[in-house]
Amino acid sequence: MSPKRGDRGAPPPLHTEFEIRFATTEAATGRDQLAQQAPVNLRRAFDTIRADPREATNPDRHHRLKGSLGSANWKGAALERWQYEVTSGGRIWYLVDDERRTAWIVYAGTGHPKSTER
Numbered sequence: 001m002s003p004k005r006g007d008r009g010a011p012p013p014l015h016t017e018f019e020i021r022f023a024t025t026e027a028a029t030g031r032d033q034l035a036q037q038a039p040v041n042l043r044r045a046f047d048t049i050r051a052d053p054r055e056a057t058n059p060d061r062h063h064r065l066k067g068s069l070g071s072a073n074w075k076g077a078a079l080e081r082w083q084y085e086v087t088s089g090g091r092i093w094y095l096v097d098d099e100r101r102t103a104w105i106v107y108a109g110t111g112h113p114k115s116t117e118r
Contacts, residue, residue, distance in 0.1 A: 010046045017050045023104040030108035038087045045084045053096045053103045061085040
């Protein structure tokens with residue numbers, strides 16, 4: 001059965017790790033495409049996000065989005081929106097939900113999200 005909105009995107013978190021869940025079914029599908037294209041990079045991305053979704057030791061690949069893309073409303077709360085660059089074109093966008101200790105994947109794919117094309 002293919003993952004869908006609300007499903008877990010990675011194994012269950014341990015101790016203080018964040019849970020990773022899909023905000024949309026499209027994000028789950030995009031994660032599968034990334035897994036086929038770059039499984040090692042995707043694993044590294046998920047390990048980083050799960051351990052610390054705001055970790056910034058590699059700001060070229062992992063950072064909060066800027067301007068109006070830097071936050072989004074999710075389940076009634078304004079959350080930070082971050083990006084992890086999995087490959088030169090592949091991206092994961094996620095919302096950091098501190099209350100639920102969850103990173104909600106809102107976009108995953110092998111190309112740039114359409115909302116960046118302005």
